[in-house]
Amino acid sequence: MSDRSEDTPAQAEFRAAARAFLTNHAEPRSTVDLWQVAGLPHDDEARTYFESGRSWQRKLAKNGWAGLTWPTDFGGGGHPPWSDRIFREESDNYGSNPGFVGATISMLGPTLLAHASEELKVRFLPSLISGETAWCQLFSEPSAGSDLASLATRAVLDGEHWVVDGQKVWNSCAQFADWGFLLARTNPDATKHQGITFLLVDMTSPGIEVRPLIQANGSSHFNEVFLSSVRIPINQVVGEINGGWTPTRTVLANEAAFIGRGGGAPASERLLNLAAQHNSLDDPTVRQRLARIISRERLQNLMGQRVQSAIRGGQHPPFDPALTKVLAAGTKVLTGELAAELAGPAAVAGPQTGNREGIWIQSELLNRFAISIGGGTTEVQKNNLAERSLGLPREPETNRGVSWKDVPRS
Numbered sequence: 440m441s442d443r444s445e446d447t448p449a450q451a452e453f454r455a456a457a458r459a460f461l462t463n464h465a466e467p468r469s470t471v472d473l474w475q476v477a478g479l480p481h482d483d484e485a486r487t488y489f490e491s492g493r494s495w496q497r498k499l500a501k502n503g504w505a506g507l508t509w510p511t512d513f514g515g516g517g518h519p520p521w522s523d524r525i526f527r528e529e530s531d532n533y534g535s536n537p538g539f540v541g542a543t544i545s546m547l548g549p550t551l552l553a554h555a556s557e558e559l560k561v562r563f564l565p566s567l568i569s570g571e572t573a574w575c576q577l578f579s580e581p582s583a584g585s586d587l588a589s590l591a592t593r594a595v596l597d598g599e600h601w602v603v604d605g606q607k608v609w610n611s612c613a614q615f616a617d618w619g620f621l622l623a624r625t626n627p628d629a630t631k632h633q634g635i636t637f638l639l640v641d642m643t644s645p646g647i648e649v650r651p652l653i654q655a656n657g658s659s660h661f662n663e664v665f666l667s668s669v670r671i672p673i674n675q676v677v678g679e680i681n682g683g684w685t686p687t688r689t690v691l692a693n694e695a696a697f698i699g700r701g702g703g704a705p706a707s708e709r710l711l712n713l714a715a716q717h718n719s720l721d722d723p724t725v726r727q728r729l730a731r732i733i734s735r736e737r738l739q740n741l742m743g744q745r746v747q748s749a750i751r752g753g754q755h756p757p758f759d760p761a762l763t764k765v766l767a768a769g770t771k772v773l774t775g776e777l778a779a780e781l782a783g784p785a786a787v788a789g790p791q792t793g794n795r796e797g798i799w800i801q802s803e804l805l806n807r808f809a810i811s812i813g814g815g816t817t818e819v820q821k822n823n824l825a826e827r828s829l830g831l832p833r834e835p836e837t838n839r840g841v842s843w844k845d846v847p848r849s
């Protein structure tokens with residue numbers, strides 16, 4: 440049944456079932472607009488794009504194809520670790536994907552599984568997997584990005600509630616999200632990593648104001664989120680009170696793995712199309728640059744698969760997931776620059792002329808540094824890799840052991 444000779448009989452059967460489902464329900468890749476972009480300039484378009492991802496996730500869940508390896512008790516499929524890889528290999532031939540909803544499932548799902556109470560798992564995992572509840576990440580602050588643990592948003596206990604005050608920033612898709620996973624300082628006397636609590640917050644709670652940030656191309660991928668006396672029930676804590684750094688690390692590792700592995704049609708497909716349109720396919724320097732990008736994409740894909748199958752099998756990844764993200768961030772820069780050079784003036788005329796390719800190129804150019812920053816900057820990831828994977832000395836830190844409230848901040 441399978442055309443993958445390495446499949447076991449069980450895998451071949453699973454692959455055939457996945458293919459049958461996708462053939463009946465997913466959008467064929469050939470009908471998808473090659474130049475579709477994720478960051479759309481108009482709010483209604485962006486919402487439609489976000490909701491189309493969510494509705495695909497709902498369809499996956501309804502038909503038993505979501506949360507494949509997750510426990511059945513929490514709405515998952517209980518399938519073996521290889522099931523995700525096979526489903527992904529088959530889905531890559533189609534255009535349908537869960538978009539940003541898929542990103543938050545990848546970040547929050549393993550975090551809830553590893554660190555949340557049974558009560559929270561039962562309450563939140565099924566609706567996360569099914570896309571009924573869309574989530575956003577409320578971590579970064581104006582003075583806490585790379586140094587996330589210095590965050591200043593406060594949560595204070597008041598009877599049966601946490602009362603939260605503070606400001607978050609760069610929160611992707613917060614304007615569309617139903618719930619957020621939020622970091623707040625609950626013990627200012629402890630050192631910066633020790634006094635943080637990981638909270639789950641209903642985005643419709645009184646006191647939450649989401650203000651979209653408008654980017655250079657008019658789109659608002661991310662937002663500022665202001666929290667004023669927001670009340671969160673006391674039990675909506677993941678992990679230990681003041682021990683929120685542990686689940687945070689799980690989110691960050693899964694975020695790096697998700698960004699690194701990429702998804703959807705590879706950018707090189709569009710580059711090849713552009714090179715053909717602009718008669719550059721025979722240019723040896725263009726060919727070299729294309730070959731470099733294609734090789735990096737293949738490597739990222741293989742590395743992503745190894746990391747994912749280890750995570751899904753409950754094992755440590757064979758290498759730090761940050762490595763894949765650093766590679767992907769570099770590829771994105773190469774892609775944006777080659778696209779702009781191939782198209783020449785068409786690269787700047789996109790939105791003005793309604794030219795689809797131009798809109799894609801402009802988006803690639805504007806966003807070519809986005810994944811070098813989002814989910815932890817390349818510089819910081821390299822520092823972490825140097826320390827964790829290469830055993831180089833730690834970065835000097837002047838405030839080690841000092842309580843958060845005594846660390847000078849602007």
Ligand SMILES: Cc1cc2nc3c(=O)[nH]c(=O)nc-3n(C[C@H](O)[C@H](O)[C@H](O)COP(=O)(O)OP(=O)(O)OC[C@H]3O[C@@H](n4cnc5c(N)ncnc54)[C@H](O)[C@@H]3O)c2cc1C
Nearest residue numbers: 576577578579584585609610611809812813814815816818
């Ligand atoms: C597309 C995108 C989506 C995002 N989505 C979200 C989201 O949904 N939720 C959320 O909470 N946040 C989100 N972010 C924010 C992101 O996590 C932060 O932008 C990132 O962690 C960097 O923080 P910063 O912007 O404050 O930069 P800073 O930390 O101020 O860094 C500024 C510069 O200094 C460098 N630098 C800092 N420290 C070091 C060091 N120790 N060694 C070497 N260089 C250093 C950095 O590499 C960078 O170049 C998103 C960002 C982007 C771009």
